[in-house]
Amino acid sequence: MAAEPMFSPSGERETKKERSLHTVAFLASIVLTILAFGAVVYAIEGGASAGFVVAFLVGLAVVQAAFQAYIWMHLKDEGHAVPQLFFYVGVYVTVVIVIGILLMSWWTVA
Amino acid sequence: MTTISVPVGGVRKKSLLWDYLTTVDHKKIAHLYFWTGLVYFLIGGLEALLIRTQLAVPLNHVLDGKAYNEVLAMHGTTMIFFVAMPLLFALMNAVVPLQIGARDLAFPFVNALSYWLYFFGALLTHVSFLTGDVPQGGWTGYFPLAHPDYTGYGMSYYAMGLQLSGLGTLLTGINFVATIVNHRAPGMTYMRMPLFTWTTLIASILTMFAFPPLTAGLFLMIYDQLFGGAAFDPAKGGNPIIWQHLFWIFGHPEVYIVALPAFGIFSEVIPVFSRKRLFGYPAMVVATALIAFFGFMVWVHHMFTVGLGPLANGVFGVATTIIAVPTGIKIFNWIFTMWGGKVRMTSAMLWSVGFIITFVMGGVTGVMMALPPADYQYHDTYFIVAHFHYVLIGGTVFSVFAGAYYWWPKMFGKLLNETLGKIHFWLFFIGFHLTFFIQHFLGLWGMQRRIFTYLPGQGFELPNLVSTIGAYTMALGVIVFAINIVYTFVKGKPAPADPWDGRTLEWATPTPVPEYNFARLPLIRGLDPFWLEKQAGNKTVPPAEPYADIHMPNPSILPFMMSLSLFIAGLGFIFKDQYHPSFLYLALFGVAATLLVMFLRSVIDDEGRHVPRELVEQEDAKGVSA
Amino acid sequence: MSLTAEPGRLGAAAPAARAGAVEKTEAPPIELATQEGRNKLIGMWLFIAAESVLFASFFAVYLALRHSTMGGPTGKELFDLKLVFLATALLLSSSFTSVMAVLNMRRLQAGAMKAWLLATWLLGASFLALEAYEFNHYVHMGHTFTSSAFGTAFYSLVGFHGAHVTFGLLWLFALLVRNLRREVTPYIAPKVYAFSLYWHFVDLVWVFIFSVVYLMGKVA
Structure with a gap:
């Protein structure tokens, strides 16, 4: 073996920052999900046109997927x-x- | 971390069979791919001879219509999936890690798994010959022909077999990308990578993104055939056009998956035998990437006559013609590489020059077919058959032969006989043009493809006979190649480490290549590193590190077991409809066994082993290269 | 893409930083400590990229066949928004718990990591149970795999996602079994990290499934 693998465990501050970031992402995802379901309920009751809601839904899904990928899957790192x-x-x-x-x-x- | 040291003097002697069943060494996996691919090449070639024999004279009865369809479907499927790709994977496995200065692929275990999935996938497809339900729906598997109502369960063998080998191919693609990204030796920047490594990288990226649509399509095909699905069944609201889309979204990039590595091989061979560096290296890299990028936006050119509308046809027609531009750049770069060089006409070089001539012809007919109005004339005629054999044989098969003659000494430690090599080339080359050149005209004169016979008096007799004679000439060439292989193994002398005065890193390794490839990882100081060092008066590429214990992966039987389990599952799913519903249990057993093997792989620690420093130093002192 | 001969412009790590040739200035997180770990990160992402195309194909087929109900119940009649919302909440939470597991893994807190992973497993299993209940419900309403092209496409897409959840649960089970009594090491960290990437991806696909299949099915 050439050398023991090197790594550094996350520190307290780093973990705190990460934890709050992930929590915010979680809450934001829930808000986005509620918005999406709400829009559909609204549309079923005749409040909005189907075309608009579809575009809105795709937009929300893309934003939520981006949260998943960049923050939770660490793609931004x-x-x-x-x-x-x-x-x-x-x-x-x-x-x-x-x-x-x-x-x-x-x-x-x- | 636990260290399992290997005692100096080598490991316990294993039988050759067990060694190859459990190996995770890329060099041995290359051998497995090579020999398996070659066997299927002979089978596919035999099928081709049957086709040409049947078509030699009008109203012939060597094969009846059903048998002809079977042989035709299996010829196409075999040659693309079980010959072209595995043979290229053989060369990639043998060469790419050596070219970038790596000790193995990023995932050696997965590499073995890929091979065994291919092995059992091909085997599963060929089991159909024993059951009597042989695929008859062509290698494209169009619906409704692919449904059991029309062609029995043959196409289920096709779908299951391709699903298995396709999974292996996908994993190979991922493996090579990860390897080339993560395992380059110090100093081996992206723009210092040999072109074969570059084309392997880009073809692997294409594999990653092109195979999933096929996987999805095959799942739906299997559902329709064996589980009462209706995705492609118009009676239940399905749509067979969707299969065509999925197949060709895969199918067109697939053409580049087998063409780009071929370009890479020629880009290695031509500079070495011209004693000049490759002309326009950056342009070659960009051209390769562009071909891959556009390759995803051209699939509809296989479907011009479906009736998707003038806008769709127009857009895809234009996109298709654009691909001629980067391909043309490559052709000129190869010619300019030879221009003014000291050209040595070795067997490998003959194949390369033969390729340039042949591939240009195939490319020109490609541009002709890219124009939708013209394509309505050519579609489903022998013109198409001529075109794709010009690019697939002229490109891929020629490249595999060129690569075989070029890298044989590195792969097997011996030089193939050059005289036999040249006879092989000329027989195959002349036979090839004899077979397929005339087929352009047969197509223009109106002969349809995929029809098992034709009537006399339409002017098809003589051209077909010529074509058949050409096919047998090609077969003679292949026989000469087989003789050459046997002759080399029996009588061939051990090859020197650098027989061709090579330029790239693989020639800086000793022959036979040690298990760990490089005793010390090399330091790369430029493009064509070995050539640069030789020009600077150095014997070999300098090391980038001191001697140390080398970490190597453990061999494992699990890849074999996992693939075998999936093979059993696949057979079970087909047999449950073809023979008896209780075969479902066999299928479930196969699935359970697969999961069990995966579980074992998860819970049994495998930290690899270490080749001790003393042994590495000792071996390195023995086998100094160049 | 850069065409100059500079090292590592495109790559994750500069080639020189490998094989102990040059020491990195700052040590990486534990899952990237070994060469195997760095390979797993790239390999898992490549696999996810390929899988996204696989799901894209099933989405495309579903969208093309969504109206082919052949007189059977339509999506509008079938889908129950409350159920779907609950399923979404479960999977979303399980994604969150798995990211918390990784957070604790990076701090070498094996106990907390395993607790979060266990929570992930339970949430995932509940999602799966809900999906099984839902499919059973649909079958009773006459919406089966074989009833129409819509049925085949629906179960192919949503069922394929469900199969991914199932596989993820089996994988996580194996991970937990293997590490029941062990600490966090550079050997196991990449495996946990790879699992969490996979699990997030499964959730990411679900975002599109609930939006495109269920919600749009309710509207259009």
Whole structure:
């Protein structure tokens, strides 16, 4: 063995900061979820158009997913350049596939 | 951390079979991929000969329609999934870790798992020959043809087999990306990586993103075939076009997955045998990345005649033609590399030059088909068959042969015979053009693909006969290659460590390569590091570290067991419909066994072992390279 | 992308920092202490990127087939928002508990880490039980895997997610069994971290499932 692996356990301050960040993300996710469900209840009662609610829902989902990825999955942290790159490529392919299949399965395009 | 030391003088002698069943060494896994791929190459080639024999004369009866469909479907499936990719994986496994100065892949255990998944996936597909329900739906598996109502359970073997081997391929892709990102030797920056490593990286990224749509499609296919699903069944509101989308979203990047590493191999061979550095290295890297990027936005060009509308066809047509630009850049760079170089026409170099000629022809017909109005003429004719054999044989198969002649000494410690190599090349090259050049015209004259025979008096007789003669000439070439392999193993002399006056790091390792590849990790001081050091008067690449104990992974039988369990599960799921419902228990047993093996892998600690410093120093003193 | 010959522009760690050649100035968190740990981080992210495309394919198929109910119950008639909200809350909480486990792991507090992981397991299991109840309910309403293309696409997507939850629970079970009596070490830390990444990803997919499948199904 060349050397014992080096690492540093998180300190008290760091942990406190992280813990409050994660708690905020958790609360924010709950708020976003309630907003999404609320919008749908509102729409069912005729308060908003379906098209608007769909766009709103997708927006909320993207924000909440970003919370998950950047904060909880530590994508924002240092040393995550490669994971970020592949995350973005994954998003690119995802968008291409969903839009492609959605537009080109039942109807002809133009 | 516990350290299990290996006593000086080597480990307990294991049988060769057990060694290969449990190995996690990338060099041995490369051997496994290579030989398995070669066996399937012979099987797929035999199927090709059957096809050409059947089509040699009109109204022939060597095969009936059903048998022809089976042979055709298996030929395509085998050649793409069980030949092209594994043979490229063989070369990647053998070479990439050596080229970047790594001791193994990032996940050696997963690497073994990938191989065994491929092995059992291919085996599962071929079990169909024993049960009588052989895939007949073509390698594209279009619905409704892929449904048991139309072709029996053959396509279930296809789906299950591809699901297994596809999982292995996905893991291989992840493995190579992680390796190339994390395991480069000190100084081996991204822009100092050899082109084969670059193309492996980008092809692996494509694998990661292209295989999941296929996996999803195959799941739905299996659901429709064996579990009463209806995703592709119009009677229940399903839509077979979705399968076509999923298949081609995978299928087009797949073409680049097998083409880009081929480009990488030629980019290694051509500079070495021209004694010049690769012309336009950064342009080559960017071109590779661009091909991969656009590769995800062109899949509809396989579906122009489906009727998706002029806008869809137009957008995808334009995107497809754009790909010709980076590919053209590459072609010119190879030509400029040879230009003014001291060209040595070795076997590997012959394949490379043959590739440039052949691939340009395949590329030009590709641009023709990228134009939707023109494609309506070519679609489902032999023009298409000619095109994709020009790019797949001219690109991938030629590259595997070039790579085999080039890296054989590093992989197997002996040099293949050059004379036999040249005979092999000329037979195969002439046979290839004889077979497929005429098929362009057959297509334009109106001969449809995938039809098991044709009528006399349409002008198809002579061209088909010529094509068949060409196919047998190619087969002769392959036989010469087989003789060459046997001859080399029996009579070949041990190869020197650097037989070609190489440029890249793999030639700086001793032959045979030690288990840990590098006694001390090398320090990379530029592109073509070995060449630079030789030019500077050094014998080898300088080390970046002192001698130390080397951490190596333990061999394991678990990858084999896990793949075997999944194989049993797959068979069980098919047999439950094909033979008897109680085979469901066999399937569940397979799934349970898989989970059990995974559980074992989780709870049994495996911290690897260490090769002691003394042994490393001792071996390093014996096998000084160059 | 940089085309200069500088080390490590694209990578997680500069190549020179490896194999003990050059000592890093600041020590990394425990899950990245070993080469295996650094590999696991990259490997898990690559796997997640690939999986996101797999789920994207199932989402695309579901969206394309969501109206093919063939006279059976539609999403609007089937979905119960209260149930879905409860399921969402459970999975979201389990994601939170797993991130707390990682937080404690980085402080080498094995007991707290295991307690949070156990909480994660229980929350995940409750989610799964709820999903099983929900599917059973749908089957009784005539919405089955084989009834229509909508059914196949729905169960393929949501069931595939459920299978991921199941697999995650088995994985976590194995982790807990293995570490019942052990401390946090650089050997085990990457395994816990990889699991937590996986678990967050499963939750991330659920965000899109409840938004796109359930909520949009209620509206459109």
